[in-house]
Amino acid sequence: MEEAAFFVDEELFKHDRHVTIKSGKAYIFCMKNIYRGMDVDEYVFEKTNTYIRKFDKVIDVSIGDVTEPIAKKVAEAGAKAAIELSEKKSMRGYPPHDGYKFLKNAIVNYYLKKNIVITADQVFVTHGIKDDLASTLSLFDGITVSVPRVGYPAYKDICRLFGHKTKYYDKAEDADGDVVIICSPSNPTGEEWGVELLSHTIKSAINNNRIVLFDAAYEAFSDGVGSVLSIEGAKKVAIEFCSLSKTAGFTGIRCGYTLLSQENSIYGRYKRAKAIACNGVSYVTQRMAEAALTIAKDDVKNIVKYYLRSQAIISQEVGIQPTNSPYVWVKIGDGDKAFRQIIERYNVAVMPGSAFGDGSYVRASAFCDHVTAKKVGEAISAYKKIQ
Incomplete structure (x- = not known):
């Protein structure tokens, strides 16, 4: 199979060690061949969904x-924004590829309340973490990425999609790839990286010319270090990926943001790539996101507290x-067996731990009401007792 080559302006990538310049053009081999995607296994969640769909009223x-539901003030902000688009004086077309200033400023203020200083030009509004994590990893060619041995399966799959090698780590000191992916609080374990552990990782990244990709999808649930940018030196090597999906109920709306400082060596490459490949997030969505971080922030916090209670x-x-x-x-014990028998015996679908790298566990989502949470807990407990 032939390699897929893309031709772009030499100036964009002339300082990139991953690109070969030839005849005034940059040949970017983003993929080993044009069919690489066919070599990636079916996404694990699709496999489990196929099995779950065999059962009724699960x-x-x-x-x-x-x-x-999303907060009323968030919905009202979206409705108001949609009406604006129906009027000549307030009609808008394509949004800025990196986000409107009103949302970028809201994000800056959100972090300022955490005593973290960022600027609007370090904020890039996105459709969510997984999308932007993939586009960021596509900027590298043939690297080794350290991913948690027990973690979100998309990390490994995205790396494989772009031809990167993955190296699992159990402890922070073993995370020695060209790029290191961290999720805190962890999906699925809930474990959090403390100041000492993050400081060690950032210092090691600085000393060894690594990039740290920090998945902060669940930062609103944390009462510890919710942002890697609170760690000294982190802006030099870390990129923080955030989302409103779980924080404000935006899984059906899609909005997140990536924080990247000019101190980071990848800043220029990332920014130019965004301008080339992204048409931005809709105006309506960004107004809703702004509301979630400002006028509806207390309502959003209450939703997070509700899920924590579950x-x-x-x-x-x-x-x-x-x-x-x-x-x-x-x-x-046997997580795959438990996945099948819990749904068969108790009509409750959990996720087998093998999906995340440890087959002796199952994961249950707490994104449910409190009555459902009790039923879920009772089902898992009942299954454990008969083992």
């Missing part, structure tokens, strides 16, 4: 999808300690 807590209910029923996470990670 309590499905396998996927971490929100169930509580997490505590499931954890209590199962007999484990709650975490600052919307997931419950349960040691259960």
